[in-house]
Amino acid sequence: MGKTFSEKILGRKAGLEVRAGEVVTVSPDYILSHDNTAAIIKEFEKLDISNVACPEKLVIILDHVVPASAEKYAQNHKSIREFVEEQGIPHFYDVNNGICHQVFSEEGFARPGGLILGADSHTTSYGAFGAFSAGIGRSEVASIWATNEIWLRVPETIKIELKGILQPGVFPKDVILKIIGREGADRATYMAVEFGGEAAKNFSMSSRLTLANMAAEMGAKNGYFQADDVTLSWFEGKETENFEIFVSDDDAGFSDILPYDLSSVVPQIACPHTVDNVRPVKEVEGLVFHQGLIGTCTNGRLDDLKQAAAVLKDKRVHPKVRVLVVPASQNIYLEAVKEGVMETLAAAGCLILNPGCGPCLGAHQGILAPGERALSTANRNFRGRMGSRESEIYLASPATVAASAIEGKITDPRKYL
Amino acid sequence: MKSSRVFKYGDNVNTDVIYPGKYTYSLLEPEEMARHALEDLDPGFADKVQAGDVIVAGKNFGCGSSREQAASCLKYAGVRAVIAVSFARIFFRNAINQGLPVLSSPEAAEKLEEGDRIEIDFKQGEIRSDRGVFSFPPFPDSVLGILEAGGLIPYTKEKLKKERGTGCRS
Numbered sequence: 001m002g003k004t005f006s007e008k009i010l011g012r013k014a015g016l017e018v019r020a021g022e023v024v025t026v027s028p029d030y031i032l033s034h035d036n037t038a039a040i041i042k043e044f045e046k047l048d049i050s051n052v053a054c055p056e057k058l059v060i061i062l063d064h065v066v067p068a069s070a071e072k073y074a075q076n077h078k079s080i081r082e083f084v085e086e087q088g089i090p091h092f093y094d095v096n097n098g099i100c101h102q103v104f105s106e107e108g109f110a111r112p113g114g115l116i117l118g119a120d121s122h123t124t125s126y127g128a129f130g131a132f133s134a135g136i137g138r139s140e141v142a143s144i145w146a147t148n149e150i151w152l153r154v155p156e157t158i159k160i161e162l163k164g165i166l167q168p169g170v171f172p173k174d175v176i177l178k179i180i181g182r183e184g185a186d187r188a189t190y191m192a193v194e195f196g197g198e199a200a201k202n203f204s205m206s207s208r209l210t211l212a213n214m215a216a217e218m219g220a221k222n223g224y225f226q227a228d229d230v231t232l233s234w235f236e237g238k239e240t241e242n243f244e245i246f247v248s249d250d251d252a253g254f255s256d257i258l259p260y261d262l263s264s265v266v267p268q269i270a271c272p273h274t275v276d277n278v279r280p281v282k283e284v285e286g287l288v289f290h291q292g293l294i295g296t297c298t299n300g301r302l303d304d305l306k307q308a309a310a311v312l313k314d315k316r317v318h319p320k321v322r323v324l325v326v327p328a329s330q331n332i333y334l335e336a337v338k339e340g341v342m343e344t345l346a347a348a349g350c351l352i353l354n355p356g357c358g359p360c361l362g363a364h365q366g367i368l369a370p371g372e373r374a375l376s377t378a379n380r381n382f383r384g385r386m387g388s389r390e391s392e393i394y395l396a397s398p399a400t401v402a403a404s405a406i407e408g409k410i411t412d413p414r415k416y417l
Numbered sequence: 418m419k420s421s422r423v424f425k426y427g428d429n430v431n432t433d434v435i436y437p438g439k440y441t442y443s444l445l446e447p448e449e450m451a452r453h454a455l456e457d458l459d460p461g462f463a464d465k466v467q468a469g470d471v472i473v474a475g476k477n478f479g480c481g482s483s484r485e486q487a488a489s490c491l492k493y494a495g496v497r498a499v500i501a502v503s504f505a506r507i508f509f510r511n512a513i514n515q516g517l518p519v520l521s522s523p524e525a526a527e528k529l530e531e532g533d534r535i536e537i538d539f540k541q542g543e544i545r546s547d548r549g550v551f552s553f554p555p556f557p558d559s560v561l562g563i564l565e566a567g568g569l570i571p572y573t574k575e576k577l578k579k580e581r582g583t584g585c586r587s
């Protein structure tokens with residue numbers, strides 16, 4: 001029997017022949033942390049050693065509450081800057097860069113064949129580049145800083161076979177919502193999710209990031225797209241050292257192969273309060289909402305902003321709705337300004353915020369009051385995540401959020417496209 | 418000697434019912450945390466549980482948030498191990514890293530009942546009870562070492578005294 005991507009890459013990193021279910025000890029290529037670095041430093045200090053083992057492996061990106069909205073956040077950021085200085089950590093990105101997963105990708109840390117761990121559950125994102133990447137807890141990050149190693153269980157793999165072509169007005173976000181809705185939030189617990197099939201090859205890097213990011217919402221350890229020409233062209237002009245493309249064998253032992261036909265997908269929406277509570281947008285059309293959010297590590301890239309702008313061009317956001325636009329990174333912000341996307345969105349009445357996580361985690365910049373309803377392009381709609389426990393979050397594509405913003409109620413975007 | 422007493426629960430026991438979010442920043446002492454273990458699932462649990470007892474549950478134990486306190490509060494309450502059909506991934510890791518053994522044994526999870534007395538042999542990977550002997554995949558040495566040290570931070574601390582990890586450090 002052949003091997004899966006995960007069996008191959010973890011075997012290579014451990015220097016062993018391994019199968020799903022086995023546990024290996026490996027050294028990651030990079031370890032990501034964000035504002036939670038402050039809490040990790042506290043765990044690290046318990047270890048009674050003075051220096052991190054490999055300062056160049058740490059990638060620290062401030063994004064969750066940027067710029068600091070209160071003194072405790074300011075203090076956190078300050079202690080992280082001091083630590084970075086003391087330890088001589090070269091890869092530090094302060095509050096003016098953007099969301100950790102986007103910045104990490106743009107800076108070229110996510111590469112085919114890389115092994116990346118991060119103190120964030122959406123670290124699964126880098127599977128978009130053919131890397132093995134997974135979220136871990138804070139004490140584990142502290143421990144890796146000290147030892148340069150971690151134990152990992154080699155996951156079983158579920159393969160999603162994508163075929164067909166998306167209809168106009170339907171986007172990768174709709175595809176991943178459809179998959180999560182059908183498979184359930186715990187379907188891939190402790191497993192790898194491989195996105196394959198003919199249609200996967202047509203997915204842009206941005207779309208791959210949307211899918212791999214949300215693999216976490218099926219409980220997955222890591223997501224994965226096979227690195228191909230699309231991946232390689234993304235790296236044009238960037239450093240391409242240390243590339244290694246691992247590919248699942250055709251006769252690998254997948255625990256399941258699930259076919260999905262893209263041509264039958266219609267716009268989808270995840271309803272409160274779980275990400276697998278998914279329905280076609282049509283079924284909830286007409287529901288009023290108060291705040292739209294276009295951004296986050298799931299859908300805050302240039303093509304997402306363009307999709308929203310295409311819908312909102314020469315239109316106005318409904319007077320009873322406020323729409324927040326949060327570019328995922330400073331680079332995306334700049335591109336969107338140059339291409340006139342920001343002008344379109346601002347002219348429509350959207351509020352443009354600085355790059356970062358913004359309201360996604362309910363810490364600042366657009367908290368929901370009791371009884372309010374948000375329609376967001378993010379990845380999670382857990383109760384209370386964006387503010388009051390008595391508020392509600394619906395998740396959809398940027399186009400759905402934009403079309404709904406015009407009407408002031410949830411709207412299928414296809415009539416605007 | 419079958420010393421551990423079983424507390425039995427169902428599927429999808431989430432981190433909110435194991436350790437409510439309202440305490441995550443307000444309670445810091447182990448004794449206090451132990452008093453709120455499983456509060457929203459079984460309010461009497463903290464009073465009944467004794468050191469060495471085990472929790473037996475269904476599938477996806479520990480789903481939800483990534484808070485490490487969901488694992489540590491059980492350990493502080495004296496829970497010796499959690500046996501379940503399956504575990505949510507981050508809870509599984511957090512538990513090992515907090516020194517709390519988590520055993521996946523669908524058979525044991527199905528057959529064992531509230532109040533049963535069991536014995537767990539970690540090296541052999543066996544759960545012995547009057548209802549039979551159930552196996553679970555034994556832990557590899559690296560994981561066993563973490564459990565024996567009482568968690569990842571003390572384990573790493575000890576380890577660093579002996580060796581300096583893998584590479585990089587000059």
Ligand code: SF4
Nearest residue numbers: 099296297357360361
């Ligand atoms: S944008 Fe939201 S989901 Fe993404 S890293 Fe930030 S807080 Fe997490």
